[in-house]
Amino acid sequence: MAENVLPEKGLSLYRKVRNALLGGLTAVAFVLAVTPLLAIIYVAYDRGKAALSLSFLTTLPGGFPVGIEGGIANGIVGSLILILIASLLSVPVGVWAGLYLWDQSHTPLAKATRLLSDLLLGVPSVIWGVVGFYVFSTNTGYGFHWGFSGLAAGLTLGFIMIPIVTRVTEQALRDVPRSYIEGALALGASRFQVVRGLAIPAAITGIGTGILLGVLNVLGQTAPLIFTNYYNTGIPKNLVGSNGSVGDLAMQIFIYIHEPSKGLHVKAMAAALVLTMIVLLLDMGIRLLAWGSRKYAQRMG
Amino acid sequence: MEPESPALPVPKIEVKNFSAFYGKTQALHNVDFTIYERKITAMIGPSGCGKSTFLRSLNRMNDFFLDFRVEGSATLDGEEIYGPAVNPVLIRQRVGMVFQKPNPFQKSIFENVAYGLRIQGVKSRSVLSDIVEKSLKAAALWDEVKDRLNGSAFSLSGGQQQRLCIARALAVEPEVILLDEPASALDPISTARIEELMQDLKDRYTIAIVTHNMQQAARVSDRTAFFLDGTLVEVNDTTKIFTNPEDPRTEDYITGRFG
CATH class of the missing domain: 1.20.5 (Single alpha-helices involved in coiled-coils or other helix-helix interfaces)
Known part of the structure; x- marks a missing residue:
């Protein structure tokens, strides 16, 4: 060689x-x-x-055309109200459905649920809005006759959020290693104990991300709001009825940018910056929360 | 090998005409087999021979495979493991298991060992501390971790993690411990420690171990069973299996003619 x-x-x-x-x-x-x-x-x-200043965040729109003076407090408060209503509906339902799909993944009912949930993900938001209008808002509709209102819009947005939360929760639980689950079962843990004590803590970051994705989706929606809530330049005392509409940042940007007024265009872009910052803050907040709860779960039993 | 004790061994787990299926695939064919109390029983055989399926059948860990089912009889102290009124959770409390890869929880060392007790509702800190210490000592890990019980279980080496998993299994006071290739992911020194540990534990527990490593079976076990293609070919005293097997297939396997 x-x-x-x-x-x-x-x-x-x-x-x-x-x-x-x-x-x-x-x-x-x-x-x-x-x-x-x-x-x-x-x-x-x-x-x-x-247009940016601290008072931009804390004052209501005024002047003529409306909004040329004052700020976007109505939109900030309204968006937060909508997120809250949508989350109160979709987080429990979506997380529970995700748990169900994970635990019973091969049963016919779970397969049907998964299919329908995925179909819902593909429904255009304008259709959600129109159906929300007929079910929640209009007097000539099918159900609740709440008028253009925060509750009608919040629930419509909540239903949009459910399949997102469901899908991401199931995926996060699937990512928990099987060996981890088996270790607990071999110690005589019940299904429920494994889910509560190990699977959910291990998947909490993923579940948090799912909720966040849903919230961000809701924050950016305008089409459903056009039909169920429209807009309010003030802060309402009720969430149903003829004065029950809330402000909303996305709608506010949409409306301002349509007005033939340079001043409102400036306000719209300032509001866009605020909305983007809220999104980034929410993102960091959820991450921090998920991190904290994982630490907590590690220390406790 | 130690000489057989004069007293007759007591059967702990008795398996009769036992078959197991994954859907249409039959993984075990009519196995007859007894695991005796306070003995170490080893199961050897090539990959896919059914030894792990058999082991996992003994504490119903296969229940989670959707289309898994069994036929025949498997009893623990005379009670049917697959009886209709039997709660698998209670079986698993009596028959603990340690897996091939160490699988500690994402918790502190202390909480890993305490987990099995916490899920049974034990809350008293002093009781938990006592049992955690006792279990870690029994798993020969106490001296290495006593100063960092609140540290993460993932900070331990692979061998230490596996002993932690053994301590975790011991904490719930099982009667039988099933070991599914517990040393196959470990280095030789850690393997030796696990094997020593098994000899210590034998005085109090019934142990069944699946292993790929024939030398390991010969070193640690009192009885050895050889599985092939889902059937139990031969089970006998370990000395007998490794010096004078009755079945030519056993001899072929232990002499390395196939593997």
Whole structure:
């Protein structure tokens, strides 16, 4: 045998070129992926900075056209009310359904539930809005005659959220390793004890992400609101009836940007920046909460 | 090997004409087999021979496979393991299990061992502390972890994690411990510690171990069963199996003619 049968150490030219090429593509993909976020923040800030101040967050719209003076307190409060109503409906239902789909995953009823839930994910939001209108809002509809109101809109948004929470909860539970579950069962734990004590804590980050995705979806919806709530320049005392509409940031942006008024366009972009910041804060808040509850579950039994 | 004790061994688990199925696939064919009290019984055989299925059938860990079913009889102290009124949770409290890969919970070392007691409703801190200490000592882990009981179980080495899983199983005071290839993911030193530990535990527990490693079966067990293609080919005293097997297939396997 010859002595130097092995090639020289170091990468071949082909591999060097390939590494550089793929590395470059990855970098381009990364830049393309984050550019929109930076663009949103930059454009919203650049176009809206003239309207930004602390009082913008704390005052109601006024002047003529309405909103040319004052701020977006109605939209902030209204959006939070809608998120709260939607979450009160969708988090318990969605998490419970996700648990069911995980635990009974192969039963016919679970398969049917999963299929229907996935179909709901694909329903366009304008259809949710129209059906919400007929069921919750209008006097000539099928059910509740609540008028254009926060409750009608909140529940409609909640129903939009349920399949999102369900799907992500089931997936998060599926990601819990089987060995982990078996370890507990082999110690004589019941199904319920395993779910409560181990599976949910292990999946809590994923479940939190699912709730967050739902909330973010709801925050950005305008089509369902057009039919079930529309808009309010003030803060309502009731959530049903003829004065039950709430403000909403997304609707506020939508309405302001349609007005032929430069001043309202500035306000719209300032509101867009606020909405984006609320989204980022909620994201961090949920992550922190999930992290904290996991720590808690580790310490306790 | 130790000489057989003069007293007759007491049957702990008796399996008669036992078959197991995953859907239409039959994994075990008419197994007749007795596991004796306070003995170590080893199950050997090539991959897919049914030894793990058999082990997991003994504490109903296969119940979670949707289309799994059994035929025949398996009894624990004379009571049918698959009887209609039997709660599998209670069977698993009496028949504990340690798995191939260490699977500690995402909790502290203390809480890992205390988990089995907590789910039974034990709340007293002093009772828990006592049992945790006792179990960790029995699993030969106490000296290594006593100063960091509140540390994460994941900070332990693989061998330590496996002994933690054994301590966790011991804490609920099972009568039988099933070990499913407990050392196959461990280094030789950790393996030796687990094997020593089994000898210590034998005085108080009935132990059944599945292993790929024939030397391990020969080293640790009193009785050895050889499985092939879902049937029990031969079960006998370990010395007998490894020196003078009755069935030519057993001899072929232990001499390495197939594996």
